[in-house]
Amino acid sequence: MRPLFVFLVAAAVALVGSIVFALVQVGNGREAEQLADARADVVQAVDEGRAAQESLTEQIATAEQALASTEGKVLDDAVRAELAAHVAAAKELGTVEPPAVPEAGTPGLAETADADALEAKATEWAMTMRTTSSSLVSATQEVLASNEGWQKARQDAQAKAQAEAQAKQRTAAELKEATARLTAVSAQLKISVRDARYTLDWTRSVGAPADVRAALTAQRTEGQAALGTGANMKDPASVTKLTQRREKARAAIEAAAWDARATVADGSNGRLALDTLCKVGVGPEGQDQYLRCDAARAWKKLGVAFEAKFGKPLRVEYGYRPYDWQLQALDEFGSGQVAAPGTSNHGWALAIDVPVDDGFRFGHPEYEWLAAHGPASGWEHPEWARAGGGREEPWHFEYVG
Incomplete structure (x- = not known):
């Protein structure tokens, strides 16, 4: 019995050893697969970061061109200062090498802890590149937008100045025309006032009724008052208002004179x-x-x-x-x-x-x-x-x- 017992014990130990070995092998294989997957993630992160890093060259050139073309032509120069800082940061990061990615199972990527640390490092590097790239693009857009705002403000100012100049020209033209009209009407009113004196004297001498002569006298008096009234000669509206008053007075004198003549018409x-x-x-x-x-x-x-x-x-x-x-x-x-x-x-x-x-x-x-x-x-x-x-x-x- 004893030899049999020993055999069975030996067999059991051998079986357990085989199972343990098999389990170890399975564990090692799973860990290697995990390390390979982790390395792939790290490589992807590095590739994304490298792509962002490579795009920095073109973005830096675009930013520097924006800076050169907008000097003194932005609403707020702070946006240009911020863009210049982003350009400097981008240039510095453009030479930074990405983290080295060893093969799975080799030093630096032999354990899960190594993979976690490497992935974190690669992710941080890629994130820095992407953030720098997006910040540079955003800062460039802000400068260009500020430049557009500056151009719009300048165009608006020029349009306003032009409109004001045109308004002044129109006012000057209106004033010139209004003044010329006032001069002509004033000369005509002076003649009507003068001639009304002849009308009053003659119609009185030939027996015209007193009421028609009184009406003509009143209109002549208003004409004299209108001639004695001034205007703001820099304001077309004021000049026009006086012109209208004098023209009205002249027409009233002429109408009253014809009324007076009518009473003695034979x-x-x-x-x-x-x-x-x-x-x-x-x-x-x-x-x-x-x-x-x-x-x-x-x-x-x-x-x-x-x-x-x-x-x-x-x-x-x-x-x-x-x-x-x-x-x-x-x-x-x-x-x-x-x-x-x-x-x-x-x-x-x-x-x-x-x-x-x-x-x-x-x-x-x-x-x-x-x-x-x-x-x-x-x-x-x-x-x-x-x-x-x-x-x-x-x-x-x-x-x-």
Whole structure:
């Protein structure tokens, strides 16, 4: 029995040893597989980090170009300083070698603890490269965005300056136009105020009602007040406001003067009723000009042909001249230059004076044409007004029907 027992014990020990050996072998194989897997993870981390490191070269060049092109052209120079710091850090990291990765089972990667330490190191290295890369890209974008903001602000400032300059130009142009208009209207109002004095004196002398003369006096007083009122000559609106007041005053004086004349109209020279006349234009003094209606129709027909020939209207400087206007003209020009009040063809609304500056001078095409074609429409240049005729007025034409 004893030999058998010994055999069985020996066999059992051998079996246990085989099992232990097998278990050890299995453990060693599993550990080697784990080490290989860990090494693969480390290699992947290193490869990712290396790719990020390699991209730094191009990113650094882009960043440096951004720095060079945006100097003094960003909203906040702090972003450029931050980008410069990122560039310096990236250049330094661009030369850092990644962790060495030994073969599994060799020194440095012989145990699980080695794998964990190596993986942590490789991951940290790769993370540093990726972070540096993304930070560099982000900082570059911030600089470029700040540059775009700077450009936009500059464009806005330039646009604002241009708009302000254009506004000043418009204001200057408006002021020039408004001032010119005020000057013209003021001159016309002065004439209306002056002529109203003649109207008041004459209508009083021929018995015009006191109320119409009082109304004209009131309008003349307002005209004088308007002439005495000033404006801010640097402000187009102020100038325009005064112009409107003076124009309104002038029109009111003229309307009141016609009302006064109407009360003494008896059909004689210079005392024609306004409703028997037709308007043919506005004179340079702002006063409406009238003719007897048949003469007005003939004049307008002549004007159509004149404009077709010369490309400009046939303007009227003076037409019908009421008696008070004849009195004023006599005072201004003297008896040798105008007909005696009550004898002028202007007082019958059958004469017209045209603007000399429109070409109505002896020898000028406009004068020659009107002198030649006027008679066909009933308008003649009288002999006394012709060259060598005595008074020589190339601007004066009379309607003879």
